Amino acid sequence: MKAVIMAGGQGTRLRSIAKDLPKPMVPVLGKPILEYQIRCLLANGIREIILITGYLGEAVQEYFGDGSAFGAEISYFHEEAPLGTGGALYYLREQLSDDFLLLMGDLMLDVDFCRMLDFHRACGGAATLFVHPNSHPYDSDVIVTDTAGELSEYLEDRKGREVPISEEGPDPAGARVTGVLGKKEERSCFYRNQVNAGIYVLSKELLSDMKEPEGKVDLDKDLIRPMIGAGRVYAYRSTEYVKDMGTPDRYESVSADLEKGVVAARNLSRKQKCIFLDRDGTVNELRGFVKKPEELVLKPEAAEAIRIINRSEYLCILVTNQPVVARGDCSFEELEEIHRKLETELGREGAYIDDIFFCPHHRDRGFSGEVPELKFACRCRKPEPGLLYEAAKRYNIDLEASWMIGDSLQDVLCGKRGGTRTLLLQDLQGAVKAAETLEAAEAPDRTAGDLLSAIRQIIA
Ligand SMILES: [Zn+2]
Numbered sequence: 001m002k003a004v005i006m007a008g009g010q011g012t013r014l015r016s017i018a019k020d021l022p023k024p025m026v027p028v029l030g031k032p033i034l035e036y037q038i039r040c041l042l043a044n045g046i047r048e049i050i051l052i053t054g055y056l057g058e059a060v061q062e063y064f065g066d067g068s069a070f071g072a073e074i075s076y077f078h079e080e081a082p083l084g085t086g087g088a089l090y091y092l093r094e095q096l097s098d099d100f101l102l103l104m105g106d107l108m109l110d111v112d113f114c115r116m117l118d119f120h121r122a123c124g125g126a127a128t129l130f131v132h133p134n135s136h137p138y139d140s141d142v143i144v145t146d147t148a149g150e151l152s153e154y155l156e157d158r159k160g161r162e163v164p165i166s167e168e169g170p171d172p173a174g175a176r177v178t179g180v181l182g183k184k185e186e187r188s189c190f191y192r193n194q195v196n197a198g199i200y201v202l203s204k205e206l207l208s209d210m211k212e213p214e215g216k217v218d219l220d221k222d223l224i225r226p227m228i229g230a231g232r233v234y235a236y237r238s239t240e241y242v243k244d245m246g247t248p249d250r251y252e253s254v255s256a257d258l259e260k261g262v263v264a265a266r267n268l269s270r271k272q273k274c275i276f277l278d279r280d281g282t283v284n285e286l287r288g289f290v291k292k293p294e295e296l297v298l299k300p301e302a303a304e305a306i307r308i309i310n311r312s313e314y315l316c317i318l319v320t321n322q323p324v325v326a327r328g329d330c331s332f333e334e335l336e337e338i339h340r341k342l343e344t345e346l347g348r349e350g351a352y353i354d355d356i357f358f359c360p361h362h363r364d365r366g367f368s369g370e371v372p373e374l375k376f377a378c379r380c381r382k383p384e385p386g387l388l389y390e391a392a393k394r395y396n397i398d399l400e401a402s403w404m405i406g407d408s409l410q411d412v413l414c415g416k417r418g419g420t421r422t423l424l425l426q427d428l429q430g431a432v433k434a435a436e437t438l439e440a441a442e443a444p445d446r447t448a449g450d451l452l453s454a455i456r457q458i459i460a
Contacts, residue, residue, distance in 0.1 A: 001045075001046050001048070001097050001099065001100065001101065001117070002046070002048045002049070002050060002095075002096055002097045002100045002101070003041050003046050003048070003049045003050070003100065003101040003102070003103065004049075004050045004052060004088075004089070004092065004096070004100060004101070004102045004103070005024070005034065005037060005038075005049065005050070005051050005052065005102075005103045005104075005105045006052050006085055006088075006102070006103070006104050006105050007022065007024040007034055007051045007052060007053050007054075007057075007060050007105035008022065008052055008053050008054025008055055008057065008079055008082065008105075009022060009023035009024060009054075009055070009104075009105060009106050010022065010023060010055045013246055013247050013248075014026060014245065014246070014247070014248065014251060016248055017248060017251055020056065021056065021059060022053070022054075022055050022056040022057070022059060022060060023105070023106045023245075024037075024060065024105035024106055025056075025059055025060060025063065026106075026245065026251070028108065028245070028251075028254060028255050028258055029255060029258055029259060032063065033105070033106065033107070033108055033245065034051075034060065034064070034105055035063075035064075035070075036108060036109070036110075036258075037103055037105065037107070037109065038064070038067075038070055038072055038074075039070070040109060040110055040111060040113070041072070041101075041113065042070065042071055042072055044111075044112070044113040044114050045114070046101065046113065047067075047071070047072050047073055048072075048073050048097075049067065049072050049073065049074050049075075050074075050075050050076070050077060050092060050095070050096075051064065051074060051075075051076050051077075051105075052076075052077045052078075052079065052088045053076055053077070053078050053079070054078070054079040054082055057076070057078045057079075060076075061076055077091060077092060082216060083213055083215075083216060083217060084213075084215075084216030084217045084218050084219070084222075085104070085217070085218055085219040085220070086213075086217035086218060086219035086222055086223045087213040087215075087216060087217035089102075089207055089210070089217075089219075089223075090207065090210050090211075090212055090213055090217070093204065093207045093210070096204055096207075097204075098203060098204050099117065099120060099121070099201055099202070099203050099204075100201070100202055100204075101113060101117070101199070101200070101201055101202075102199075102200040102201075102202055102219070103198065103199055103200075104198035104199070104244070106244050106245060106246070107197070107198050107199070107242055107243065107244050107245075108241070108242070108243050108244075108245060108254045108257075108258065108263060109199070109240070109241060109242040109243075109263075110240065110241050110263045110264050110266065110267045111130070111199065111238070111240045111241075111242065111267065111268075112240065112267055112268045112269040115268055115269070116128065116130060116199070116201060116236050116238070117201055119234075119236050120201040120203075120234070120236070123234040125176075125203070125227075125232050125233055125234040126202070126203050126205045126206045126227050126232040126233065127200060127201070127202050127203070127206055127223075127224050127227060127232065127233045127234070128200065128201040128202075128233075128234045128235070128236050129143060129177065129196055129197075129199075129200060129224070129233065129234070129235050129236065130196075130197045130198075130199035130200070130236050130238060130242065131143045131194040131195060131196060131197060131235045131236065131237050131238075132194065132195060132197050132237065132238055132239065132240070132242060133193040133194060133195065133343070133347075133352035133353065133354060134193070134195045134352065135307075135310065135347075135350045135351070135352060136347075136350065137191070137193040137194075137195055137343075137344075137347040137352070138187075138347060138348060139183050140183055140195040140196075141180060141181070141182055141183050141195065141196045141220070142180070142181040142191050142192070142193070142194060142195055142196075143177055143179075143180060143194050143195070143196055143235050144177065144178050144179040144180065144181060144191060144192070145175030145176060145177055145178060145192070145194070145235050146175060146176055146178045147175040147332075147336060148331070148332040148333040148335065148336035149178075149332075149333070150175065150176065151332040151360075152331070152332050152333065155332075155371070155373055155374075175234070175235055175237075176231055176233070176234055176235075177228050177233040177234060177235050178228065179228065180196075180220070180225065180228070189340075190293065190337060190340035190341040190343075190344040191340055191343070191344055192339065192340055192343050193343040193344070193346070193347045193352050193353070194235060194237060196220070197242040198242070198244065199242060200219070200224075201236075205232075206223055206224070206227065207223070210223070237355065238268065239266060239268070239272070239315050239354045239355075239395055240266045240267055240268055241257065241262060241263045241264075241266040241267075243257075262313070265313065268395065268396050269396070270396070271396055271397070271398040271401070272315055272395050272396055272397045272398065273313055273314050273315070273397070273398060273401045273402055274314055274315040274316070274317055274354075274391065274392075274395070274397045274402040274403075275309050275314045275315070275316055275317075275402065275403045275405060275455070275458065276317050276318075276319050276388060276391070276402065276403065276404045276405065276415070276420065277306075277316065277317070277318050277319070277353075277405050277406070277451070278318075278319065278320060278382075278404075278405065278406030278407060278408070278411045279318050279319075279320035279342075279356075280320065281406070281407035281408070281425075282299075282405060282406050282407050282411075282425060282451060283298065283299060283302045283306075283318065283342070283451070284296050284297055284298050284299060284302070284342065285297045285298075285299055286407070289324050289329065289330075290324075290330075290338055291324055291329050291330045291334065292330075292334065292338070293334075293337050293338050293340075293341040295338075296338050296341055296342060298342070298345055298346070299450070299451065301450055301451055301452040302346070302351075302451060303345075303346055303349035303350070303351040304349075304351075304452055305451040305452040305454070305455040306346060306351035306352070306353065306455075307349070307350055307351045308452075308455050308456070308459055309455060309459070310351060310352060312459045314402075314403075314458075314459070315354045315355075315395060315397070316352070316353055316354050317353065317354050317355050317356070317357065317391050317395075318353055318355075318356040318357065318358075319357050319358075319382065319387040319388060319391065319404075319414070320356070320357075320358045320359070320387075321358070321359050321381050321382050321410070322335055322358045322359065322360055323359075323360075323361065323362035323381075325358075325360035325361075325371065325374060326360055326361050326362035326370060326371055326374035326375055327362060327367055327369070327370050327371075328367070328368075328369035328370045328371050329369070332360070335358065335360070339356055354395070355391065355394070355395070357380075357387040357390055357391050358387070359378060359380040359381040359382070359386070359387060360374050361374045361375070361376060361378040361380065361381055362374065362375060362381070363375065363376060363377040363378075363381075382406075382410045382411060382413070382414040383409075383410045383411075383412075383413035383414045383417060384414065384417065385414050385415075385417040385418030385419075387414075388404070388414065388415070388418035388420065389418065392418075399418050399419040399420050400419050400420070402420045402421070403415070403420055403421050403422070403423060403458055404418065404420045404421070404422050404423070405422075405423045405424075405425065405451070405454055406424070406425065407424070407425040407426065408424075409424075409442065411424070412424050412442065412443075412444045413442060415444075416442065421445045421446075422444040422445050422446075423444055423445065423446045423447065423448060423454050423457070423458070424444035424446075424447045424448075425447070425448055425449070425450060425451065425454060426447060426449070427449060
């Protein structure tokens with residue numbers, strides 16, 4: 001396995017810090033950002049690294065040499081004239097491995113690349129994009145995936161069989177990419193908050209028709225987008241730390257995160273902590289079942305509360321029962337659209353959800369229009385803890401170090417069965433009632449009046 005790093009950036013907006021250095025050589029806590037990337041590759045067992053240099057490439061080569069001082073084998077491709085983010089690959093295609101990793105050299109990151117490579121091989125696509133939610137999706141390139149379509153197809157395949165989708169279904173973390181919303185394009189639609197982070201696993205297949213570049217080649221637009229229509233591009237969703245340092249402000253915050261250990265802690269080879277949130281009545285107003293996007297209304301304190309989680313050491317994951325799907329009141333596509341609205345609106349306020357896990361099942365049969373394949377007693381409908389287990393598996397979460405927050409006893413029981421600590425949201429009247437009816441063993445660890453005060457209790 002080889003890795004290619006695009007290390008030719010100029011860092012124009014970082015001039016006050018970078019002085020006369022190429023962007024990947026900008027020091028963070030005394031070391032160039034590129035060195036952190038190389039050390040992370042080495043930690044994943046990837047030793048063969050090709051650095052693509054341009055602006056002041058000699059500074060890069062002088063620092064890293066042949067890589068032996070770092071335990072790596074480094075070679076160089078120097079661009080005399082800039083070839084964009086993809087052009088150099090044409091000249092490297094003979095020496096690349098069948099699958100190779102490509103990184104943008106101006107990112108601070110700490111990633112379990114082995115996990116992403118396994119994912120790429122399991123999907124069998126031509127390209128896998130590392131995507132993650134961020135606090136400003138509205139001015140970022142957003143990757144559109146079709147998880148709902150895959151679930152519907154899957155259901156169609158299983159017609160007549162009782163199979164818990166969340167137990168045996170396709171992995172929604174691995175959704176096929178269906179489009180890209182460019183940051184400069186007008187957006188009138190709702191979208192999931194999943195931004196292209198600048199990390200790729202590519203198969204050589206992607207380069208097979210490539211012609212010698214006559215100018216700049218854009219990796220995303222010229223090489224990857226044409227493969228999307230053919231269903232050959234996948235999105236790998238991760239919560240790991242990947243941030244660019246394009247401006248002095250971002251440079252400062254990345255430096256601070258590195259110093260506090262936040263960068264390393266988010267690597268998915270390490271145990272994560274999570275605050276699990278129920279959806280209806282916790283993040284959005286409880287107004288009966290939500291069957292259409294227009295029925296979803298965020299609670300006024302939700303974005304502020306979630307922003308606090310986003311800045312903390314905790315992941316933020318929604319776990320929600322959506323029996324409306326089994327009842328036939330809401331299709332997977334409509335549920336996806338509801339979640340797109342939720343993420344779009346939180347994103348406008350700088351808040352994001354790391355992922356959403358839902359149970360589409362319900363056990364009681366006999367309603368007109370229901371989906372019989374989803375009508376059974378599953379292991380993921382809260383208070384069963386299946387959704388927590390599924391999230392824990394995907395994001396390596398330590399449930400004992402995590403919290404489950406919701407507005408019903410189902411949520412409390414689910415957290416207890418899953419091994420998390422629990423917090424019940426309720427008004428004063430509800431609290432009195434609950435105290436009367438609850439067995440001590442089922443009582444939540446804490447209670448709070450609303451999500452914001454709940455989060456403030458947990459995160460000091
Ligand atoms: Zn279920």
